[in-house]
Amino acid sequence: MHMFEGFLSADWWQVWLGAFFTLAVLSFLYKENALYRFAEHTLVGGYVAYRVVILWDNTLIPRLRDNMVRDGQWIYLFVLFVGLLLYTRYGPSQYAWLARYPIALNVGYFVGLRMAMLPRPTMVQITAAFRNLWVTQDGSFVFSATVNEWVIFITTLTVLSYFMFTLARDWRPTQWSGRLGRYLLMVGFGASFGNTIAGRITLFLGRADFLLSEWLKIGG
C-alpha cells in the first residue's frame, strides 16, 4: 500500500486534503505564513456556511413549514416578529431601542431558568463539603481515608478564606489561611496544566497518527 493508492478517488481526496490542511496549520509553528492563513480562512468560511445550513434545516424550516404552514401554529409569527426586532439596531436610530425587548425576554427567561435549576447541584456540592474527619471501617480507624478527608476539608476552608476579601488581612490567622489557600490553588492549577498538556499532546498525536498511517501509510 502506498500513498497514491486510489489516486483521485473520493477517499484519496479526503486523505490528501486532510493532510494538506494539517500541515498548513502546523506550519504556524515555524512562523505566520500564507498557507496557514489560507487554512484558517477556509475553516472559518466552511464553518460559517455549515452553521447557516444547520440553522436553515433545524430552526427555520421546521418552524415555517411544519409548525406554521402544516400545523397552523401561527403564534410563531409573533415570536418571529419579536426576534426580528433585534435588527432594529441597524436601522434608523429612533427605533434602535426596540432591540432591547428580545434581549430582555432572553435574559429574563434564562435568569429564571437558572435560578430554578441551579440550587440543587450547588447544594449537593455544599453538603459534600461537610466531611467525616475520623474515618472508620468495621470499627477500625482508616488513616489514608482520614487524611484525604482532612485535605479536602482544609483546602475548602483555606481557599474560601483566600477569596473573603472583607476579612481583615492584618490578622495573622487570616493571613496564614489565605496564604495556604493560595498555595493549594496553585496545586489545583498545576493539575489543570498537566491535564492540558496531556490533551494538547493527544490532539497532535491524533493528527500525527493520521499523517503517518493514513497519508504516508507508515506503521499503524
Next chain:
Amino acid sequence: MSIWERFERINPRFIFLLMLFVLITPMIRPIGLPVYITPLTQALYDWVEDLPPGSVVLFDSAFAPGSASEIEPTMRALLHHLFQNDHKVVMMAQWELGAMHSSTVLDELAAEYGKEYGVDYANVGWRAGSENWFIGLRDDFIGGMVGVDMSGNDLTEMPLTRDLAAVRPEYFAGVVCFASGNPGVDDWVTYNPNMPLFVQATAVQVPTYMRFVETRQIEALLSGQAGGAQYEQLVGQLGEASRLMDPQGAGHLLIITLMILGNIAFIVNSKKRAAK
C-alpha cells in the same frame, strides 16, 4: 554566555523539533509502556458488566471532531463492550458536529457485530434549542426529537425507540456523555440529575468535573486518551489510544525535563543578575 543563559534564550522552534522527534519515534518504534487502570475507568466497566441483558444505554456526543483523538477510543471500546454483552445503544448529541462524527463510529461498530438499526441501536442526532430542548427530553424523548431519528425515520415505528418515552432511568440504564466542553456534563448534572451519568471527557476538562465524582453526581470519569487506553485494555480491544500511550508518556517526560531545566536556568541566571 553560559549554558544556562543559552538555554533561557533557546529558539522555541528547536523545542518544537525535539518534541516532534520524541513523539514520532515511539509511534514508529513502540516501547510498550504499561497502562494502569484507574478506579474511575474500572467503575464504567463494572457498571456495563452488571447491566441486565438488553439494557438501553444512551450516548451523548457533546464534542466536536477536533477532540476525537481524545474521545473516540473510549467510544469505540465501550461500543465493543456493550455490543459484546448484547446491550442496546441510542445515540443523541448536544453538539451538532458530534452527531455527525459519532454516527460513523456507531455505524462501523454496529456493522462489525451484525447489529440491526432500529432494533439494537439508533441514532437520533442533534436538535436545535439548546437547554430548552435538553430539558424537554426529560419529559418527552420522542417529541423532543420531533419524532424522527437522524435520517428522518419515525421513532415510533422502530422497536428500540417506540417505548422510550423520556430520558429517565425507567427507560435508559444510564447515559455516557462524551464531552469536550459546554453544553455537556453540566447540563446533565443540572437539568437531569436522576440519570446515572458516566463521562469520557477531554483531559483539560477533567479537573473541572472531578468535583462531581466526589459527590457521585458522576459515577465514572475517563480522562482523555489515557481513559480510552485503559478501557481498551479492559475490553481487550487494543486500538488507537493504547498505541499512542507510548508517545504520550514520552512527550510528558520531555516537558517535565524541560520544566526542571528551565527552572534551574531561571534560578541560576537570576542569581547571576542579582550579583552584577
